[in-house]
Amino acid sequence: MNDPLILLAHGSRDPRWRAPFDALADSLSGRLETPLRLAYMELCDPSLESVVAELVTAGYRHADVLPLFFAAGRHLREDVPRQIEALHARHETLTIELLAPVGEHPAFIDALASIIEGRAEPSHAP
Template sequence: MNTGILVLGHGSSLPHNRELIEKIAEMIADHGNVVVRTAYLNMEKPTLEEGLANFDGTGVDKIVALPIFLAHGVHTLEDIPRELNLDNDLKGSTKVDGKTVDIVYAAPFGADPVIADLAYQRAEEALAR
């Protein structure tokens, strides 16, 4: 299997969200065995449609749409599914090199303990400054 991961960012008028998304995409690519592309909902390129098109030539036969969001909200539950034409089960498909490939939609991070631990670490760092 040749899996693609479309790393989805919020987008921003400032550079920090793009830097975050590009670094996360690099670190995911370092896991190996996946083809990684990025896309943004707002204010940045590539758009989601353009991001999907960037899998052309990669031979992927499945794409995971991976929202880099902390929690579900209007962006993850309405905007992204609409732009990716996902069905009610949050599944969809697209054409890569003329072939139909499935899109599966990953969950946002949620209140995972590693998120809480990282938040606590950021608080400790602020106190140490």
């Protein structure tokens, strides 16, 4: 049984904000063998707490949390580690590892730079 990967986004009260995250998770779920779950830090469901409870019920012993954040700000330095600590205290059978945010991955930086470069190119129209 592969360890699950939890994609963690911030969360928003605006349901339209969730659309790109839902689309990403749906796309990846069909392409990966690794069990994939999408969770939100706050403001919408599913919460990180509910996803972790689901994984524990399913018998998983380890899960990685991949933050869908550009950088490790206060939320990733303080709030999320506190959430994970509390979750581990509540679910001692599950080890939860917080990974570096996607924004720190070289491939993410390259993809973002490519998008920006494409927008910055001068128009070829006369």
